[in-house]
Amino acid sequence: MTRCGIVALAGRPNVGKSSLLNALVGERLGIVSPKPQSTRIPVVGLLTDGETQLIFSDCPGLLEPAYRLQEVMRQAALAALADADVIAYLHPLSEHPAPSLPQLAGLATPPRAPVVTVYTKADRVPAADRPELAPSDAAVVSVVSGEGIDALRARLAAAVPIAPWLYDADQLATQPLRFFAAEFVREAAFAHLSQELPYSITCVVEEFRESADPVYIRAVLYVERASQKGMVIGQGGHAIRTVGTAARQRIEQLVQRRVYLDLHVKVLPAWRRRDAALKRLGYLS
Template identity: 40%
Template sequence: MHKSGFVNILGKPNVGKSTLMNALLGEKLSIITPKAQTTRHRILGIANDDDYQIVFSDTPGIIKPGYKLQEHMMSFVYSALEDADLFILMTEPDNDFTDEKTLTKLKNTSIPVMLLINKIDLTTMEKVIAKSEQWKRDFPSFMVLPVSALNNFNLDKVMDKILEVIPENPPYFPKDELTDRPLRFFVAEIVREKILLNYQKEIPYSVEVSVEEYREEEKLVRIRCVIYVARNSQKGILIGHKGSALKKIGTQARKDIEEFIGKQVFIELHVKVSKNWRDDEMQLGRFGYR
């Protein structure tokens, strides 16, 4: 008997969706930072074993869109609400999930819903118990489970529940595949992660990374990325004094990319201004937001 199924992970920004998927896969596919809206795309991660294949979908955090980029991000979320074998809604003990559109959809769906109360290591057991009881009372059809994705607490129970729910099916993807995304996508995401971690205020939310060249040679991989910013003033901040800030980003990204692809990397980073790209449908389409 072989089981295969699609599991879509939903929740507000910074609730631990990417941490959960990476932990269940045993691989870092989704970038993780303390900043909200780190995940912009819907990313598939595939867990394979002899008798099962679980296709996880990590989605952007649910927000009220403020510009066209965020509208596209939310379209990825709502498409993830349309079809799956299991929905995982991630919440926190100290923050209520209040998106009525999502809650109504999940309450009325015939698809099983697992509600995970994450980050229980950051609060009291009394709060966790109270929040669990509240969710069970308000949504009796949900499977409610307290977890700590960061510390792998109760994730074995999460996997057991997933395997109970997903149907008997042949694999949807080849068994040696970990994701549906190409290497170039993850290279761009690693560079963007370093920007998110090293800059404050509007810079992290105003950049997009495009891999213009990815060339494999015998002993190394040559990569050229362009970092697009929305305004001229952001370009200078990103580059830094005599290029020092950009060089730091490149060094940090190179190390992670080498670990990810298992090969020596030479990376060039360039910065260009693409005015107001976050509200420009043509530019958003070029960056893969369709």
């Protein structure tokens, strides 16, 4: 008798969804940033342990959209909630109590799947300031101290339905390596480029040659305006080299091979606001 189910990781931007995905599956799949709205497309991570296969879907943060890309991100998060067998609804422990998920997400009706409220970043709350929580009501976790991660994993495993597995037991992800390569370039852009610039950036992997040694990856960073191109490249190419090095190291960890990352910067005017551009970039089907 096996269990298998989809667990959506949902909540506001920046509450620690991608960090929790990585802690639950034990691999750095989702990109993490101190800046909000880093996840744009749900990232799926698989964990098969004993009789149970958990299919985690790390959603974009739920927010009131201000432009087309944010609308697309919200739709993707809502679709993942609708598909889920269990919803892990994340909220920082320092901001206890969490509003209800329908309230936060602006849902007319509650989601079909049961909701486990997960209070995150517990390491930031001193013991004396901890709110009273009944263990049955909510989970408390920290990816920094490791508190609550094993208990949450066990709780989610018990909550998914009895069903056949959908993936091989040793499979870790469902998205292709080139998706992760592009995501890791974006993560490096979030880490190394100033303030608002990462929001105007997206990355497309145009070539991924695994037969080459080192693995050859050609990727394009798209910006929205010509003036941003120079900022991404930086003085003497310094900024783009920093981004490229960080991204390459992260990709090498995942593919366990040496990688040559050939990065280019191009302008795709106002891509965040235009359906045609969002389609071309894979955000819209």
